Amino acid sequence: MAPTRIGSLLQYEAEYGVVICRECQYAIQKSALESHLLKHKIYRNERQRLVSTLSQLELLEPDEVRLPSPSSGPIDGLPVIDGYRCTIxxxxxxxxxxxxxxxHCSEMHGNGQSSDTFSIARPAKLQTFFRGTKIRYFEVTNPVSLSESGTAPFNKNRWKATRPNQDSDNKESSTNADCMASATFHDDSGASLSRIDLDTLAYFHHFTTITGPTLPIPRHLERYWQQHVISKALQQRQLMCGLLSISALHLAFLSGDPATAxxxxxxxxxxxxDFFKTRDEMSDDSDEDEKAKNAAKQVDCILQCAFWTLPVHPLEQASFELVDIVANIRGLVLQNGESDGEEKTPACTTDPISCGDFSIPGTFGAFSSISAFRARLQELPSRMTEAFGRPDNVRDVITVLESISALDKSCESVRVFDDAGQVCQATAMWLTSVPLAFTDLVAQYNPPALVVLTYWTASLLKRAEDYGCWFWSGLAKTILELIARQLATRENAALGLVEDLLR
Structure with a gap:
């Protein structure tokens, strides 16, 4: 049965009861359809039309979907993966x-010797409808070499780097220059590529020399992007594609010519x-390096922010969800924490003058100095009490007060940083120090929570933009406009608390 196309993004496989995203190359669960469309920047009217169309189709839960037989050809829109079938x-x-x-062969069939493995297993071409915890591979025959979009099917070994006289378990190279100089790239057949794509090489060079230092940097890992992440990307094609995409977006930001951008x-x-198509495959594979997985998640967050903020691809702000922006910024720090141990931002233990008070106008967002901001912040709880009166939910009040306290501590710590990567990291860390319930309040457009978010945006986030966090360029203005729009329709008292910050 031929698939049914739904718009340019989706296709419906009636025989199996699934809807496949042709860009992401996997099936979408019923409960995630609307959020998935939003991820692709499909907003209100069009999204509602598509959801209405999809609601009329028979869509099965992942565990209910019947898998194709091994003699079936590949499902259009899904990548074909090189894998193995046990022949027992x-x-x-x-x-x-x-x-x-x-x-599997060792634990289930007693084949302890790796040389015996392939006596009871054979190569197979595999596909899966779903990703994440719902992966269920099925075998296909006569796979096509290219998808309809012209993208080669995923092969985790397609981009790999080998170092002479060393095995794959060696320690990370001391510099990215060593990695690049000794890397030999292979195609799917294992043959060495004699020609180098000079555009790709230029983007790689720009990332290692210019872009890397502008990205969030854990303080305990020097040259995090240029050394630690690059060494993983030379072994993971999908991660490399993510870094090249960030580099290209950075060049677009730096370009003064709209056509070049x-x-x-x-x-x-x-x-x-290429990165997004294979990202889930990488994160779901327990055999992959955990640091590479977390770097990929961080790349995901950076790409989302960069695509949102670039002037040649403006946001449709009226339809955008504020909580998505918050989640992406928060994700920048979470991945560093999971990957490399808990991130610790040093407290400023000396006086404001020796630490730097940032008294030059404009260096601390809407405030003349960090001291001026902290003075306003310390007055905020009493001003909120006057504006909002007796609270309906004590738990929400505690959440907001803890978030204000965390913001004050973040401002005390952030003053010790003076480069883009560290400022970016410290700015995003506030979202990891607030209670988890704070994000829920933002999602509900809770006025007191939006007031606190306004203070963070007008100070730390704006300062990060001024320090060169290019993939956030204009993001502070976007957030403030979204907050102003929500407060104007929900709570005049809250608007009065932040009106001067929204200008």
């Missing part, structure tokens, strides 16, 4: 990595398309 009778398990099939943005979209 009544087994037939499918795995997408060599490590997993070896483990658009060219870089188009190239960034191509790289990011």
């Amino acid at each position: 009778a009544a087994c037939g398990r499918l795995y997408a990595s060599t490590i997993r099939i070896k483990r 658009r060219k870089h943005c188009d190239q960034a979209r191509q790289y990011s398309s």
Whole structure:
């Protein structure tokens, strides 16, 4: 049965009861359809039309979907993966990595010797409808070499780097220059590529020399992006595509020519398309390096912010969800914490003069200095009491007060940073120090929570933009406009608390 196209993004497979996103190349669960469309910047009217169309279709839950038989051809819109099938009778398990099939043969069939593994397993071409915890591989025959969009099917070994006289478990290279100089890239057949794409090389060079230092940097890992992440990207094609996309977007930001900026943005979209198509496959594979997985999640957050803020691809602000912006900024720090240990921002233990008071106008967002901001912040609880009166929910009040206290501490700490990467990291860390309930209040457009978010945006986030956090350029203005629009319709008292910050 031929698939049914729904708009340019989706296709419906009636035979299996699934809807496939052709850009992401996997099926979307019923409960995630609307949020998935929003992720692709499909806003209100069009999104509601698509959701209405999809509601009339028979869509099955992942566990209910019947898998195609091994003799079936590949499902259009899904990547074809190189994997393995166990040939033991009544087994037939499918795995997408060599490590997993070896483990299976050893644990389930007693084949302890790796050399014996492939006596009971054979190569197979695999697909899966869903990602995440719902992955269920099925075998296909006669796979096509290219998808309809012209994108090569995913192969986790397609981009790999080898170092002479060293195995794959070696320690990270001391510099990215060493990595690049000794890297040999291979195509799917294993043959060395004799020609180098000079545009790709230029983007790689720009990332390692210019873009890397502008990204969030954990204080305990020097040259985090240029060394630690690059060394992983040279072994993970999808991660490399993400870094190249960030580099292209940075060049678009730096370009003063709209045509050149658009060219870089188009190239960034191509790289990011490859990154997003294989991102979930990477994060779901337990055999992949945990640091590489978390770097990919952080790249995801940076790309989302950069695509939102670039002037050649403006946001449709009227339809955008504020909580999504907050979640992406928060994700920048969470991935560093998971990957490399808890991030610790040093407290400023000396006097304001020796730490730097940032008294030059404009260096602390809407405030003349960090001291002026902290003085206003300390007055905020009493001003809120006057504006809002007796609270309806004591728990919400505690959440807001804890968030104000966390913001005050963040301002005390952030003054010790003086480069873009560290300022970016410290700015985003406030969102990891507030109670989790604070994000819920923002999602509900709770007026007191929006007031606190306004203070953070007009101070720390604006300062981060001034310090060169380019992928946030204009984001403070976007957030403030969204907050102003919400407060104007919900709470005049709250608007009065932040009116001077929204200008």
